[in-house]
Amino acid sequence: xxxxxxxxxxxxxxxxxxxxxxxxxxxxxxxxxxxxxxxxxxxxxxxxxxxxxxxxxxxxxxxxxxxxxxxxxxxxxxxxxxxxxxxxxxxxxxxxxxxxxxxxxxxxxxxxxxxxxxxxxxxxxxxxxxxxxxxxxxxxxxxxxxxxxxxxxxxxxxxxxxxxxxxxxxxxxxxxxxxxxxxxxxxxxxxxxxxxxxxxxxxxxxxxxxxxxxxxxxxxxxxxxxxxxxxxxxx
Numbered sequence: 001x002x003x004x005x006x007x008x009x010x011x012x013x014x015x016x017x018x019x020x021x022x023x024x025x026x027x028x029x030x031x032x033x034x035x036x037x038x039x040x041x042x043x044x045x046x047x048x049x050x051x052x053x054x055x056x057x058x059x060x061x062x063x064x065x066x067x068x069x070x071x072x073x074x075x076x077x078x079x080x081x082x083x084x085x086x087x088x089x090x091x092x093x094x095x096x097x098x099x100x101x102x103x104x105x106x107x108x109x110x111x112x113x114x115x116x117x118x119x120x121x122x123x124x125x126x127x128x129x130x131x132x133x134x135x136x137x138x139x140x141x142x143x144x145x146x147x148x149x150x151x152x153x154x155x156x157x158x159x160x161x162x163x164x165x166x167x168x169x170x171x172x173x174x175x176x177x178x179x180x181x182x183x184x185x186x187x188x189x190x191x192x193x194x195x196x197x198x199x200x201x202x203x204x205x206x207x208x209x210x211x212x213x214x215x216x217x218x219x220x221x222x223x224x225x226x227x228x229x230x231x232x233x234x235x
Contacts, residue, residue: 001019001020001021001026002146002147002150003061003064003147003150004017005143006140006143007219007227010227011227011231014231015234018053018056020047022040022044022064022067023035023040023043023156024154024159024160025154025156030156031043034163035156035159035160036163036167037066037067037070037087037163037164037170038070040067041067041070041071044076048077055077055078056078057078057080057081057178057234058071058072058076058077058078058079058080058081059080059081059083059230060083060085061083061084061217061219062083062084062085062086062191062216062217063086063160063164065082065083065084065086066082066085066087068080068081068082069082069087069170069172069182070170070171072173072177072178072203073171073172073173073176073203075176076177077177078177078234079177079179079233079234080180080181081180081229081234082180082181082182082183082199083184083217083218083219083226084184084185084188084191084217084218085170085182085191085199086170087170088170088191088195088198088199088202089169089191089192089195090195090198094165095165097164097165097190097191098161098162098164100190101190102158104131105151105152105157105158105161108128108148108151108152109152111148112152115149118148119141119144119148120141122137122138123137125137125139125141125144130189131189131190131215132189132190132217132220133215133216133217133220133221134185134187134214134215134221135213135215135221138221139220143220170199170202171202172201172202172203172204173203174204174205175205176203176205176206179207179233179234180203180205180206180233181206181207181209181229181230181232181233182196182199182200182203182206182208182209183210183211183226183229184196184208184210185210185211185214185217185221186210186212186213186214187213188214188215189215189216190215191216196208196210209229
């Protein structure tokens with residue numbers, strides 16, 4: 001849930017926010033068995049039902065972006081904003097995603113002892129996050145350190161990547177409970193921008209919103225525009 005630190009304050013001025021740690025992340029326990037999108041969606045649906053949040057709007061990024069699209073496909077929640085969601089790769093893009101993110105997490109884990117130093121300087125932030133941000137040098141050091149710590153601490157990270165790369169692609173629907181916005185950074189070097197059109201084709205009622213000068217995480221590189229997109233979709 002700390003991934004949303006860059007935009008949670010401005011969003012909270014006009015929205016009640018319910019921030020979650022996905023299963024196996026932060027303080028949430030992993031789901032039993034395989035760490036699949038389907039299992040995550042089941043767990044989150046149970047949470048929404050238990051907390052009586054049936055009309056909640058859904059916002060997710062990356063794996064979370066795919067998760068909220070899956071929930072919307074199932075008819076869960078209301079309006080939906082999915083930022084650079086996974087599950088729309090094809091052919092060599094699948095192996096590219098799997099191999100590059102696996103190499104990145106191994107590096108991040110190995111560098112944990114010196115991560116406070118690396119996150120403090122613009123040049124090393126740029127080397128660390130060149131694949132995920134279009135402007136890594138401009139990110140706040142505390143944001144980078146928090147992200148690098150939480151990535152390394154996520155015990156199910158490798159299992160999730162394996163399931164994403166070998167499991168089914170994301171299914172779509174022309175019927176969702178509310179409006180859907182799919183946001184994509186034009187300089188996403190992990191989930192390539194060509195995948196955005198496939199996502200929109202799977203969810204033909206969705207609005208595709210491009211974020212210029214933006215990498216894999218719009219709420220990092222374009223926080224103000226991301227807040228605007230969320231507020232417009234959920235208004």
